[in-house]
Amino acid sequence: MKTEVIKAKARKIFYSNEMVGYVFAFPFIFGFICFSLIPIITSLRYAFTDFSMGNKTIELVGFANFKQLLGDEIFLKSLGITLKYVFISVPLKLIFALLVAFVLTRKTKMQVLYRSLYYVPSLVGGSIAVALVWKQLFARKGLFNSVLADMGLGTINWFGDQKLALYPLILMSVWQFGSSMIIFAAGLKEISPTYYEAARIDGANTFQSFVNITLPCLSPIILYNLVMQTIQAFMSFTQAFVITAGGPDNGTMMYALYVYNQAFKYNHMGYACAMSWFMLIVMCIITLVIFKTSKSWVFTESGD
Amino acid sequence: MIKKLLATFLTASLILGVCGCANSSGQEQSGGNTSSTDTVTEVDPSEPVTLRMAWWGSQTRHDITVAAIELYEEQNPNVTIEYEFYDFDSYFTKLKTLVASDQVWDIFQLGGNFPEYIDKIYYMNEFIDNGTIDVSDIPESYLKITQDTSGNQIGLSNGLNTYGIAYDVDMFNEAGVPLPTDNWTWDDYKNAALKISEATGHYGCSGLASSEFIAGCSTYIGQQGKVGEYSFFNLDLTGMGFDDAQMLTPYIQMRADLINAGASPDAGAEMEITNIENDFLVTGEAAMTWVAVNQFPTIYDICKEEGRNLALATIPRVSANGPAGSVIQSSQMLCVSQDSAYKAEAAKFIAWFQTSVECNQILNGERGIPVADSVRAALEKNLTEGQQIMYDYVTLVGTFETPEKVNVLSPDGQDEVVDNYRNYIQQVVSGEITAAEAADKTYADAENLFK
Numbered sequence: 001m002k003t004e005v006i007k008a009k010a011r012k013i014f015y016s017n018e019m020v021g022y023v024f025a026f027p028f029i030f031g032f033i034c035f036s037l038i039p040i041i042t043s044l045r046y047a048f049t050d051f052s053m054g055n056k057t058i059e060l061v062g063f064a065n066f067k068q069l070l071g072d073e074i075f076l077k078s079l080g081i082t083l084k085y086v087f088i089s090v091p092l093k094l095i096f097a098l099l100v101a102f103v104l105t106r107k108t109k110m111q112v113l114y115r116s117l118y119y120v121p122s123l124v125g126g127s128i129a130v131a132l133v134w135k136q137l138f139a140r141k142g143l144f145n146s147v148l149a150d151m152g153l154g155t156i157n158w159f160g161d162q163k164l165a166l167y168p169l170i171l172m173s174v175w176q177f178g179s180s181m182i183i184f185a186a187g188l189k190e191i192s193p194t195y196y197e198a199a200r201i202d203g204a205n206t207f208q209s210f211v212n213i214t215l216p217c218l219s220p221i222i223l224y225n226l227v228m229q230t231i232q233a234f235m236s237f238t239q240a241f242v243i244t245a246g247g248p249d250n251g252t253m254m255y256a257l258y259v260y261n262q263a264f265k266y267n268h269m270g271y272a273c274a275m276s277w278f279m280l281i282v283m284c285i286i287t288l289v290i291f292k293t294s295k296s297w298v299f300t301e302s303g304d
Numbered sequence: 305m306i307k308k309l310l311a312t313f314l315t316a317s318l319i320l321g322v323c324g325c326a327n328s329s330g331q332e333q334s335g336g337n338t339s340s341t342d343t344v345t346e347v348d349p350s351e352p353v354t355l356r357m358a359w360w361g362s363q364t365r366h367d368i369t370v371a372a373i374e375l376y377e378e379q380n381p382n383v384t385i386e387y388e389f390y391d392f393d394s395y396f397t398k399l400k401t402l403v404a405s406d407q408v409w410d411i412f413q414l415g416g417n418f419p420e421y422i423d424k425i426y427y428m429n430e431f432i433d434n435g436t437i438d439v440s441d442i443p444e445s446y447l448k449i450t451q452d453t454s455g456n457q458i459g460l461s462n463g464l465n466t467y468g469i470a471y472d473v474d475m476f477n478e479a480g481v482p483l484p485t486d487n488w489t490w491d492d493y494k495n496a497a498l499k500i501s502e503a504t505g506h507y508g509c510s511g512l513a514s515s516e517f518i519a520g521c522s523t524y525i526g527q528q529g530k531v532g533e534y535s536f537f538n539l540d541l542t543g544m545g546f547d548d549a550q551m552l553t554p555y556i557q558m559r560a561d562l563i564n565a566g567a568s569p570d571a572g573a574e575m576e577i578t579n580i581e582n583d584f585l586v587t588g589e590a591a592m593t594w595v596a597v598n599q600f601p602t603i604y605d606i607c608k609e610e611g612r613n614l615a616l617a618t619i620p621r622v623s624a625n626g627p628a629g630s631v632i633q634s635s636q637m638l639c640v641s642q643d644s645a646y647k648a649e650a651a652k653f654i655a656w657f658q659t660s661v662e663c664n665q666i667l668n669g670e671r672g673i674p675v676a677d678s679v680r681a682a683l684e685k686n687l688t689e690g691q692q693i694m695y696d697y698v699t700l701v702g703t704f705e706t707p708e709k710v711n712v713l714s715p716d717g718q719d720e721v722v723d724n725y726r727n728y729i730q731q732v733v734s735g736e737i738t739a740a741e742a743a744d745k746t747y748a749d750a751e752n753l754f755k
Contacts, residue, residue, distance in 0.1 A: 053400040053404040074724075135575075135576075139576055140572065140573055140576065159572035160570040160571055160572025162571075165572070243575075247572075247727075247730075248570070248571030248572060249571065249727045249730035249731055249734070261723075264400055265393075265397070266719055266720040267400070267716065
């Protein structure tokens with residue numbers, strides 16, 4: 001009698017709608033727990049130890065790693081460089097993505113083709129291959145320098161000068177504007193054409209309607225893109241790793257690259273974990289600031 | 305509500321179950337490892353054995369090593385060797401993750417940086433003593449170059465090696481600069497580089513940044529005072545081998561001067577050199593470069609094809625009559641891993657790799673001059689021109705007066721010191737700090753390794 005009740009209950013659970021959801025979500029949940037959550041929690045523990053990958057003994061060192069951060073010149077320099085990279089590359093990328101998306105909303109037969117073309121750099125952008133191409137383009141005898149030389153302007157030592165070296169990397173990030181562009185394009189479609197009609201009747205030109213209609217209506221999407229791109233920019237690693245290896249004189253030592261060097265090259269995994277957690281806090285603060293200020297510039301149609 | 309809870313519970317237990325499985329199998333594995341550490345079991349010759357092996361190097365090295373492995377598999381049908389190869393940096397990144405997970409390759413290649421991995425190395429003494437492997441063909445002195453100070457056989461050397469400067473003879477002649485002599489000095493070196501860059505518009509000297517620290521900076525210390533008075537790190541690798549940081553200053557100043565004069569690549573140009581095969585000497589844009597001499601035959605052949613003529617010069621000295629500072633050392637060695645389930649089989653392969661004439665005819669001294677007598681004798685019969693120059697050079701360096709004991713090892717964490725040292729030079733170049741400050745900082749960084 002009892003077993004039948006249990007059986008009935010079990011059947012109820014297995015055939016319920018929720019179960020289907022859990023089964024389908026299982027691969028993600030499994031991956032998230034094993035490859036994100038557990039490493040994140042262990043890294044928090046390592047941040048308070050002197051753990052290194054070659055050495056099996058782990059000693060608790062309290063806040064020593066965090067104290068060391070404050071006195072580490074390269075750490076402070078890499079933090080500055082990363083902030084500079086984020087503050088220049090993210091706005092440029094968003095402006096560029098929005099302009100291209102705006103131009104491409106005009107109904108032409110080629111629209112789909114153009115969108116796909118502009119999206120390609122984002123597909124291949126994170127790869128080593130493109131980074132290597134970039135390295136060649138800006139090399140001493142690369143394409144950019146030969147063009148400059150042919151125009152009689154003299155060559156530029158892109159990666160030899162620490163003031164210049166970051167800009168090719170920023171340019172590469174801006175060039176990968178595709179994913180923000182697609183999101184902007186989708187947002188632009190949602191804006192009701194009646195607004196534009198009304199504006200035209202009132203005599204507004206394209207620029208005026210862009211500033212007074214498009215930007216406010218698109219502001220929630222701008223916020224989304226801004227947050228996502230900022231986080232992504234803080235984590236950028238491949239370009240600096242492949243193109244400059246952090247040089248010259250740590251002029252392109254991105255934060256993530258320095259974390260990698262400390263963890264895998266210099267064997268200070270504990271210190272690297274502490275750095276990662278410090279970055280998490282910095283990113284939280286910046287995201288929070290963006291959200292707080294967003295109330296004053298993000299327009300929601302429901303209004304308040 | 306209850307349903308929801310149950311569902312959550314079920315999902316959770318499912319996940320825990322999976323994790324549990326993974327855990328228990330992991331434990332079994334590590335348990336197996338520890339037991340095999342204690343007793344090395346002889347393997348029945350018919351039982352299939354799979355060994356994992358890894359090394360770093362150039363494409364040429366990968367090709368010949370794979371060919372040698374295939375030959376071994378042919379001769380020992382029960383052995384399968386799974387191999388992996390990397391460039392230098394990736395090799396050590398991979399090795400560090402394997403050390404952390406107790407899964408180091410059965411046979412792995414290490415250089416002077418072995419102290420960092422000493423916990424993972426299974427000494428080969430046992431196999432030599434009980435006759436599992438026969439190393440009678442390798443002279444005692446060459447076995448010693450891969451022993452630690454207490455006589456443990458860390459591994460077997462892949463070959464003899466030393467540093468030198470490869471140079472383009474025609475570029476020296478074109479600029480009217482006298483060719484290097486066996487005891488030329490750093491001043492001669494600097495003048496040659498400056499004159500050549502002025503006369504030809506090419507770099508006077510270039511080089512892989514990773515070689516420069518050991519071949520240049522660290523050798524520079526050993527060249528001062530009497531033979532064996534100073535060394536960069538001390539002999540038992542517990543501290544510095546010199547007291548006055550300012551001993552480094554003239555060298556750092558010279559490096560910065562050469563870069564400022566355009567006679568040596570700056571940081572941007574240096575990034576374009578990724579391995580010896582695209583060094584500026586090889587591409588015809590520089591007159592000199594640092595080499596570990598086992599690299600010389602390869603670049604000699606490449607340049608020969610383009611009608612250019614390379615030669616080997618000694619590392620310049622502080623004074624013409626002073627110590628040379630160069631020593632003959634092991635290029636790299638192959639080691640048996642603590643994590644291996646077939647340590648005896650791994651040792652057998654390593655012994656074969658270093659002493660078999662047949663195998664070394666394929667390897668052809670690419671890792672350095674072979675240590676086994678019969679192999680060296682066999683290879684000497686048909687040396688290429690480049691190899692002949694390398695052999696003569698090693699013989700020459702062997703005649704230099706060397707201290708009784710030398711330390712060619714790198715302490716744990718040296719990478720960070722070298723990276724910082726290169727940045728300090730760039731700061732001297734840009735005028736941010738003086739050479740004297742760079743010397744102080746480098747010394748402090750190095751000293752910090754032992755605290």
